[in-house]
Amino acid sequence: MPSLGKSLGVRAALLSLLIFAAIVALWQIAAQPVAGSGPAVDPEYAKLVGAAAATGAKSAMPTPADIGAAIWKHLADPFYVRGSNDKGIGVQLAYSLGRVLLGFGLAALVAVPLGFVIGMSPLVYRALDPFIQILKPVSPLAWMPLALYTIKDSAISSIFVIFICSVWPMLINTAFGVASVRREWLNVARTLEVGPLRTAFKVILPAAAPTIMTGMRISIGIAWLVIVAAEMLVGGTGIGYFVWNEWNNLSIANIVTAILLIGLVGLLLDQALARLAKLVTYPE
Amino acid sequence: MERPLISIEGLARRFGDSTQPAVFEDIWFGVERGEFVCLIGHSGCGKTTILNVLAGLDQPSGGAVIVDNREIDGPSLDRAVIFQGHALLPWLTVMGNIAFAVSSRWPSWNRARVQEHARRFIELVGLKGAEAKRPAQLSGGMKQRVGIARALSIQPKMLLMDEPFSALDALTRGMLQDEVLRICADTNQTVFMITHDVDEAILLADRIVLMTNGPGARIAEIVQNTMPRDERHRNDLHRHPQYYAIRNHLVEFLVNRSRAFDQEIAGTAYDPRRVKLVKPGLAAVNPPAEIVPLTTGRRQ
Ligand SMILES: Nc1ncnc2c1ncn2[C@@H]1O[C@H](COP(=O)(O)OP(=O)(O)OP(=O)(O)O)[C@@H](O)[C@H]1O
Ligand SMILES: [Mg+2]
Numbered sequence: 050m051p052s053l054g055k056s057l058g059v060r061a062a063l064l065s066l067l068i069f070a071a072i073v074a075l076w077q078i079a080a081q082p083v084a085g086s087g088p089a090v091d092p093e094y095a096k097l098v099g100a101a102a103a104t105g106a107k108s109a110m111p112t113p114a115d116i117g118a119a120i121w122k123h124l125a126d127p128f129y130v131r132g133s134n135d136k137g138i139g140v141q142l143a144y145s146l147g148r149v150l151l152g153f154g155l156a157a158l159v160a161v162p163l164g165f166v167i168g169m170s171p172l173v174y175r176a177l178d179p180f181i182q183i184l185k186p187v188s189p190l191a192w193m194p195l196a197l198y199t200i201k202d203s204a205i206s207s208i209f210v211i212f213i214c215s216v217w218p219m220l221i222n223t224a225f226g227v228a229s230v231r232r233e234w235l236n237v238a239r240t241l242e243v244g245p246l247r248t249a250f251k252v253i254l255p256a257a258a259p260t261i262m263t264g265m266r267i268s269i270g271i272a273w274l275v276i277v278a279a280e281m282l283v284g285g286t287g288i289g290y291f292v293w294n295e296w297n298n299l300s301i302a303n304i305v306t307a308i309l310l311i312g313l314v315g316l317l318l319d320q321a322l323a324r325l326a327k328l329v330t331y332p333e
Numbered sequence: 334m335e336r337p338l339i340s341i342e343g344l345a346r347r348f349g350d351s352t353q354p355a356v357f358e359d360i361w362f363g364v365e366r367g368e369f370v371c372l373i374g375h376s377g378c379g380k381t382t383i384l385n386v387l388a389g390l391d392q393p394s395g396g397a398v399i400v401d402n403r404e405i406d407g408p409s410l411d412r413a414v415i416f417q418g419h420a421l422l423p424w425l426t427v428m429g430n431i432a433f434a435v436s437s438r439w440p441s442w443n444r445a446r447v448q449e450h451a452r453r454f455i456e457l458v459g460l461k462g463a464e465a466k467r468p469a470q471l472s473g474g475m476k477q478r479v480g481i482a483r484a485l486s487i488q489p490k491m492l493l494m495d496e497p498f499s500a501l502d503a504l505t506r507g508m509l510q511d512e513v514l515r516i517c518a519d520t521n522q523t524v525f526m527i528t529h530d531v532d533e534a535i536l537l538a539d540r541i542v543l544m545t546n547g548p549g550a551r552i553a554e555i556v557q558n559t560m561p562r563d564e565r566h567r568n569d570l571h572r573h574p575q576y577y578a579i580r581n582h583l584v585e586f587l588v589n590r591s592r593a594f595d596q597e598i599a600g601t602a603y604d605p606r607r608v609k610l611v612k613p614g615l616a617a618v619n620p621p622a623e624i625v626p627l628t629t630g631r632r633q
Contacts, residue, residue: 233420236390240408241437251433255424331424332469
């Protein structure tokens, strides 16, 4: 029944709006400055918050209206550059996006061919498996000091961290996809005396493409998660640095704006790869 | 000694280590140039395994396959295979699947020439108009036809077919059987075909190889189809005076003898290298009238 599907969509949208309104309302209530709230501040916390909050003059919690104003301010002029410490949020996002795409692209260049080799050869598969199993669960940020020490460049170090976190899902998925190409498809290529290179590109690659794309989608998601943390550590530019900077300024409205934009960009990245994945999937 | 075009000499295949029983062993038979040979046996006796060895896709545990006086050591474009599970590449269209084969056979051809050649064979199997469809959009019978077109399109010297018509309805099957027969006659094609269908074997084959049940399957005997090719017509096959004699012989083998063949040959001089060539059709005087033909819709 098509009308059911349509009405379900409409009802879901209405419910979404309702939830959104409830959040905003609750927030509005919660953000009211509470009269007579004691200045009992945990010293550890005060250290983290820094000077701005230590004075504790007014509630740092912005109202939804403040957030709206902040978002509007950022979106009205996202790409300004006024000195090295004052760049538009669009510029910061572009820095982060650039690093993610660069690190991810390099990882793909390494992981897909290497995954191919691993998937084709049970020997290499077994030989490399312990390395992959040990390195895969390591938090990519744990590489950061090593990267900073060896590369001696903070920008390249954060790209390296993105590289290292994107490489595993793509490597593992490519190897798995290549190793599980159906025997009968390979047999078709063999009976047609297709050479190894042509078999790789015309049979194995298209057969494994959906699995490889799934790995890429996982990778880009992880990379986008990691870049924020990496930039908080490294500083200088990027949306992670922006968040950290605004935390030091105690500008919660700016932080919330950044959170929403990070979510939005992450969604767009995921959707873009989902589109690509759809192009290469085949029904069996 | 003059060898047939395809000569299977002492073939054996076991899976796993040598303590495992062989799927089949000491298999000897040949396929002459231009001949159509069918292999009949029960499910699981090792027919596909034999065909895979002939195709060069599988290594035998013993024995050899000699083609054109050379032992085969791998697959070849001279031996086209029609797979039991059609084995189409699902990400390619019908045209793409056939063009892949054509451009593998003639790498120097340009795109237009490849497509034109492929189109001829798509039309041949009656799939005109479905060129742009993916395998997932096709019926089982249509997929099998694409597999047949792919094999024929590379114009091989030999066709190896693994139950190529089994997923088809009677009408399509008949049409394609005629088509394959015509192409084989036109090009003097040498064909080795696996089938479950006794009538199909009688219609198509010049000789029918009977395989016993596994494990340790062997060739029991070879039935000469004494009905001449030009007297075998789908629609009145059962009216041929030799038909029932041949058919009954095959059915009798499948129903009873394939199981108990070892007892049957106990104490006799069974030579796997020279299995008996029988001609049950010639023994036919009067076909037994009480047997109703199993024509499964072939009579239109
Ligand atoms: N790769 C394999 N590993 C182990 N055993 C196998 C393998 N391939 C086939 N076999 C075994 O060999 C035997 C013969 O299999 P095969 O596929 O040749 O049978 P078949 O005669 O073609 O049967 P069907 O008529 O059902 O297609 C079966 O018992 C099967 O279990
Ligand atoms: Mg089989």
